[in-house]
């Protein structure tokens with residue numbers, strides 16, 4: 492079961508020749524989930540050959556131009572293909588107004604349903620196998636971080652145990668694997684726990700940008716397999732980062748360490764740093780959290796299954 496995260500852009504404030512605006516996408520079992528959509532997001536999607544028509548959910552952190560100006564294009568393009576499912580956008584209050592105004596002024600022809608949901612802290616989307624939570628960040632505007640979390644999976648099925656208990660191979664095995672008990676012909680009741688190992692942990696991805704460092708973030712992103720987090724400035728610009736309500740790379744690393752995440756990917760870099768100078772951000776972060784990666788545009792992270 493694949494779970495990949497594609498970094499579509501890593502720049503904050505403005506796009507640069509080699510850095511699109513901050514955006515990321517999950518591809519899981521053929522489903523796509525987009526996080527933020529600055530201008531040019533489509534270009535990365537195209538370069539990665541990702542099928543944007545499969546995007547069903549878009550999560551917007553906040554209503555700053557560098558996170559939403561790519562949306563009208565995506566809405567327009569989505570009507571070029573046959574969709575039978577609605578497109579659901581999640582974000583702060585003004586998102587609906589923004590989407591409605593764009594549709595009206597640009598006369599975007601839309602032949603599918605668009606639903607805009609105003610986010611509050613808590614679970615905002617729940618399906619059989621996964622859920623998405625939003626939590627408040629501290630920025631110059633209402634802003635949310637997002638956590639995409641798989642639910643626990645059934646444990647491993649042990650056919651040799653099933654055989655030894657005299658459970659005939661066939662439909663009963665399937666029922667047990669789905670987590671339901673079965674009754675054998677001789678009246679014995681077999682529970683899933685008799686033939687299966689412990690529940691297996693799901694995978695967790697967190698997306699955090701733009702924000703001041705606040706201690707509460709760590710609890711939300713705890714034990715993430717991958718945390719993509721704003722690391723906009725180097726340590727020497729700490730004061731200016733605070734004023735603008737942004738994080739330094741070492742702030743991001745601090746969250747990663749406190750939350751005991753597996754891997755941290757930095758993004759939302761200030762345009763003041765050349766591509767070469769981004770290494771200073773990485774250096775700052777690594778002092779605090781060793782498993783930090785300097786995300787690059789169109790980088791792909793794969794989150795392996797846990798057993």
Ligand SMILES: [Zn+2]
Pocket residue numbers: 503504555557558701759
């Ligand atoms: Zn931003």
Ligand SMILES: [Zn+2]
Pocket residue numbers: 553555630701
């Ligand atoms: Zn912002």
